Each structure stands twice: as structure tokens, then as C-alpha cells.
Amino acid sequence: MVVPRTLRPAALLVAGSLLAACASIREAGRGANPDPGGAVRLAVFADDDGRRAGEMLTGSIASVLERQEKGGWAAVFRSLDPSWTVAGLAPGRYRIRIDAALDAAGRSEALERPVARSVEVRDGEAVDVEVVLDHVSPALVAAGAVGVVIAAVLLHEWLDDLDLPAPPRPPAWAVEAAFWVTLDLVTAEPTWVLRASAPQVTSHFPRAGDVVAAPRVRIVFALSEPIDPGLLGDDAIVVEGAGGVRLPGRVSWDAHRWWVCWEPEEDLPRATDLRVTLDGARVVDAAGHPLAASTRFEFSTAR
Secondary structure, three states: OOOOHHHHHHHHHHHHHOOOOEEEEEEEEEEEOOOOOEEEEEEEEEEHHHHHHOOOOOOOEEEEEEEEEOOEEEEEEEEOOOEEEEEEEOOEEEEEEEEEEEOOOOOEEEEEEEEEEEEEEOOOEEEEEEEEEEEOOHHHHHHHHHHHHHHHHHHHHHOHHHOOOOOOOOOHHHHHHHHHHHHHHHHOOOOOOOOOOOOOEEEEEOOOOOEEOOOOOOEEEEEOOOOOHHHOOOOOEEEEOHHHOEOOEEEEEEOOOOEEEEEEOOOOOOOOEEEEEEOHHHOEOOOOOEOOOOEEEEEEEOO
């Protein structure tokens, strides 16, 4: 096996990367759905240990549920919560995509490897979907051994002047593992898939009762559908500190993710309880329907 000298460092990096963990998403089961239509239930875990213990992710993760239509995929639900259920779905093909998480300051961080899964929604059934963000699959464990074999060959090429004995031939199982890993990577689905008669807040960051340490925190409200951003203003979200003092900030609309965001103009006061209010009259969809009511929650800042 002769590897061009300029490609040897890259080849070693590729071999080593096969040992890395990656996110996984799977259909975990189905059950009866007492409500009309079908349902999708999502649960996101930080790692395999969390999944086995039934402990869901503690942070905020950006997920979207889409329905397959004649013209492609249409988003019907978005959330920041690691667990949600969407019921009343019309039977059909749907898919779930998770491609970003929020850091401690509420900033969106793209996942290194987004995950997606399509599922068939049937009337009277609820389908469970599980996501493990730090998952080591058996195929990648096997592929890691392939990488070790490749690395041994490359090292032999580098040290051939020392007249070392030839490295062993790759075992048959190693070739088969590499073949299946390649198939898995190539056929991985691309990313992306109810909404009531009026927009709803599906989730928000921070969560009620959270204690945040970041000096400046972006507050995010995830909505169930797009809205008319022309009705938003900096007073659409009011953040109040001790004594009802309003904190200055700017409100924006993220059309891609259906997020209404508030960003402070200065550092938040420390060790303080803050109250957040999203004005329902300022959040109106394309049909002119406002939020059913304003949304309020409280969180605290650390010392």
C-alpha cells in the first residue's frame, strides 16, 4: 500500500475520526393514541447513559417536525424543548430534524452532525422518536479498528527506512465494517417536518426557574408558525428586574426558525429575579390571528 506523502497526514486524521462519537436518531416504538389523528413524541438524550437512565437533555435544542407534501416538506411544528408531543396529526409521512442547540447565553450553535428521521404517522397511533446526541454505534467501533489498521500501514510507510516487518493484512470483518459505514453515511437522510388556528408559544429560553450565569442572555420564544414581523417592536418583549424596572433590549424575528428574540443592550443585573412578558397582541400570524394570551415566565441571574 503506497500512500502519497502529501496525503498521509489527512489519511491519518480520517482514520482517527472514525473513533469519534456521533448523534443518532431512531424510531423507538409505537403505541395507541387516544386523540383523533396520529401523534409524534420526541425525546432527546445527551448520551447513551442518559437514555438508559431515562434522563433527558437538560439544555435547549432546536427541533422541527415537517410533513411531506406534494411540493416537498412543510414545517408544522418547532420547539426548543428536549421532549415534546404533537398530536392530532393527519396520517402521512413526517420527518424530524435537529441541527442546533442553544448555549448558556441563548446563542444558536450548529450541531457538528445534524440528525434527521422520517416516520410514518398513522391514525390512532403515536410514534416515539429518540435522539442521542453523543452516541457511539457498533459500526463506528468496528470502523475505529479499521482506522487502527490503516494507521499501522501508514506508519510503516513513514518508517520503511528502518526495515520494519510488513504490517498484517486487514481482517475480513474490517473490510465489511468499512463497507457498511460507507453505506450508512451515504444514505443518511437530509435534515428537516400542528398548528392551531392561532400561533402558540411552543417553548422558550431560558426555561421558567432557570438560573443563568452568562452576563448577556438572549431570550428566545419558539412559535408554532410564522408571524407578521411588521407588528413586532422592541416593546413586544418586556424584561423587568427588581422593583419592576424595565431592562433595555432589542426584539427581532428569526423567520427561518420561527423565533421571537430579545437581546439586552447591556449586561443583566446579577443575582436578580427577572420577569419576561411576550405581548400576545404583537404576535400575529399571516391570517391576522394573535396569540391567545401573553406569555410570562421568570428566571434568575447568577451572582
